[in-house]
Amino acid sequence: MNTPDLGPAEAIYGTGKNPGSTAIYNIIKSTLEFPTDETEPLAKGTKLANDIAWIWQSADKDLFQMSTWYVWKVLLDVVQCVPSEHPWQTLLVEAVVNLSRREGTISDRYEHPERVLFQDLPDLGMALLESWQEPRYVNGYDSPQFLQGYRNLNSFLAHLSLLVDRIPWTRFAIDQLRIALEEEPDELADAAAVECKLWVATEWIIHGAETLRWLIRDFEHSGEELDDDGENRTFRKGPLVPECKSLGSDRWNFWKKRFAEIASGNGGELDAATIERVKTAWEIMESEETRYAQ
Structure with missing residues (x-):
């Protein structure tokens, strides 16, 4: 398998304009590229987790206060260069999972170290939000490089969501399903952008349908009501969705219906x-419903 092209990340961090970020990038890059048996991504993942922990604990005073955010920002820029099927993707996921399973504070140097714990993956959620850009008709946002990076980032998070529950993954999953299935087609978007959105939506179903279905079940059993405003805007529905709860079986059924329509040829070229x-995503949803009903 070809080595991923880290060129886009290299263009950001290879200049040395921000020495701290460049140093973090070089550590991540060297671990990824170190020649080892590619069947052992977990070992490399552990090594990278140790590297990140060391950065957080050893950074000088100028880098320290922002070290958690800098690590995630650099790591997510690297993630966007790594295709979902490449072993490096597994390595990067494993590194984050490894960190989330560690006990204690990431450093005693904080004023309140008990509030900055490994298991909380501090600043990852914020870094994800800042890295997120929806493919749309804006200069550069429908380029092949951008669309591939968007796929890679979503795939990374979809895989991570199965293993770590301390990031707002539900927000990203529902965002992508809404963008691909619940909104009117963007007449200005080219075919590559449309296919990218569908690919991402199916990636979330392929890797996260079980978790999403259980979330819906628990929400329905709780009797809680959500609207599309305020703090619950995360779950807002797209204009094509009929009147239904923001998080419930009716919305799940709408997604499945849209996948069926697209698979039958009603999704354009x-x-x-x-x-x-798309067919695979529909089949997985069918399977989850059968298992859920048992």
Whole structure:
């Protein structure tokens, strides 16, 4: 398998304009590129987690206060260079999972170290929000490089969501399903952007349908009501969705219906690989419903 091209990240961090970020990038890059047996991504993941922990605990005073955010920002820029099927993706996921399973504070140097714990992955949620850009018709946002990076980032988070529950992954999953399935087609978007959005939506279902279905079940059993405003705007519905709860079986059924429509040819001109992924997503949703009913 070809080595991922880290060029986009190199263009940001290879200049040395921010020495702290450049140093973090070089540590991550060297671990990724170190020649080892590619069947052992977990060992490399542990090594990278140790590197990150060391950065947090050893950074000088100028870097220390921002070290958690800097690490995530650099790591997410690298993630966008790594295709979902490459072993490096598994390595990067494993590094974050490893950190989330550690006990204690990331450093005693904080004023309140008990509030900055490994298990909370401090600043990761904020870094994710700052890294997020929806593919749309804006200069540069429908370029092949951007669309591939968007796929890679979503795939990373979809895999991570199965293993770590301390990040706002539900927000990202529902965002992508809304963008791809619940909104009117963007007439200005080209075919590549449309297929990218569908690919991302299917990625969340392929890797997160079980978790999402259980979340819906628990929410329905709780009897809680959500609206689309204020703090619950995260779960807002798109204009194509009929009147229903923001998080419930009716919305799940709408997603499945849209996948079925697209798979049958009502999604416009899509390539065969995208159609096949849509069919796979629909089948997984069917399977989850069967298992859920048992």
